Amino acid sequence: MKLQDVLHDREKSNYEKEDLNKYEEALRKLKEVTGVLDSNEIIQKYKTQELTAHSLEELKRDYENKISRLKESKAKLKQGLAQRLSLNDRNCDRQHINKLQSLADEGVARLDTIKAKETKLRKLLINANAGLEHLNRHLLFFRVEPNFQDEGRSTAELTLVEITRKLEELYGIVRND
Numbered sequence: 001m002k003l004q005d006v007l008h009d010r011e012k013s014n015y016e017k018e019d020l021n022k023y024e025e026a027l028r029k030l031k032e033v034t035g036v037l038d039s040n041e042i043i044q045k046y047k048t049q050e051l052t053a054h055s056l057e058e059l060k061r062d063y064e065n066k067i068s069r070l071k072e073s074k075a076k077l078k079q080g081l082a083q084r085l086s087l088n089d090r091n092c093d094r095q096h097i098n099k100l101q102s103l104a105d106e107g108v109a110r111l112d113t114i115k116a117k118e119t120k121l122r123k124l125l126i127n128a129n130a131g132l133e134h135l136n137r138h139l140l141f142f143r144v145e146p147n148f149q150d151e152g153r154s155t156a157e158l159t160l161v162e163i164t165r166k167l168e169e170l171y172g173i174v175r176n177d
Contacts, residue, residue, distance in 0.1 A: 023173050026142055030167070033138050043167045046135075049128065050160040056125050057154060063118040067111060074107040125156070132159045139166045 031037055036045065081100045136159050144165045 019173075022141070023170055026139070026170055027174055029138055030135075030170075033135060040171075043164070043171055046160065046164050046167060049132070050157060050164065053125070053128055053132075053154075053156045053160055056121055056128065057156075060118065060121050060125065063114055063121065067114050067118065070107055070111045070114065074104060074111065077104045077107065129156045129159075132156060132163065136163055139163060142166050142170060144169060 034045070077100060081097065081104065084097065084100070144162065
């Protein structure tokens with residue numbers, strides 16, 4: 001019985017050493033990929049990336065809504081101008097027409113500015129997603145249980161949550177050893 005216990009303890013110790021080596025290698029790869037030496041800093045960076053990704057998604061939605069409202073406003077102004085011109089109303093003088101045209105031009109300028117901002121945000125979001133996918137590929141060897149409370153989140157958020165959970169578990173294992 002004691003021989004079996006000793007063999008079992010040796011086998012368990014060998015598995016623990018293998019696991020520890022895997023975790024240390026994973027942490028080394030993470031440090032290499034991220035360029036950060038402190039494990040806490042790695043985890044903190046990816047925790048804040050989730051907030052950044054979420055706020056970028058919100059900004060994107062806000063700008064899309066604003067673009068839609070400005071397009072509607074522009075269409076209404078143009079329609080009002082067209083009605084005034086077609087009615088050939090005596091009360092509608094050139095100054096009023098110029099004012100309507102000026103408002104339409106301002107709306108177009110604001111729309112162009114918002115489109116440019118949205119384009120920048122889209123590019124930033126694409127780059128953030130690419131970075132997350134890159135890091136996730138380096139963490140494929142480490143599995144975590146799926147969390148079914150994450151339904152309704154974007155792919156970027158789900159990837160970021162998975163990476164964060166993996167990093168936290170790896171850090172916890174390395175720290176406890």
